[in-house]
Amino acid sequence: MSFLVEENPAKRRFEILVDDALAGFTAYQPRGGLLVFTHTEVDQRYRGMGVGAALVRGTLDQLRERGDRLVPKCPFVAAFIERHPEYADLVVAEP
Template sequence: MTTSASTVVERADDRNRYEILVDGKLAGFTEYRDHEEQRVFFHTEIDEAFAGQGLASRLVQEALTDVRAAGKRLVPICPYVAKFLLKHEEFGDITDPVTPEVKAWLRTRLG
């Protein structure tokens, strides 16, 4: 993942999420679960103390770039990720639709 000044995006596989850190502090994350060749994004959150700095966009951009590099496809259940994709059509070729089957599968994984 990349670094700029004091901001870093990292994939935290043990927590099934990508995290964005500012000066070493967790500023936010986007959560996923892997379903076969798909990475299903279901929640993105930025701490209020870091709001308005464009961190969510950077976080999702780098997460989706990593999905592409891993040869996976993505499913945008998370409203923020879905909104991001409307403005970033370059990820359209690796985006799968949100289906009732994927939602049902995710519910079983999240309990």
């Protein structure tokens, strides 16, 4: 199984493809140079397979590369960052 995480700016979300099929996304709202993550969804067929974690990890890695910061309003993104404190430096308090 191969994962690919890529941004879809037109839909304001990062998407994960599993073997070239859309398996989930994490949605954001741009706000003053930050991305406020509001919702994450994984297709039922891919739940319990680590797809959600791969999606958030791939998203956060891309944000780090770009020098972006985020506000994790989405409970799934917030919980992932709590479990992986190496990403805590990307988080800012909501303005």
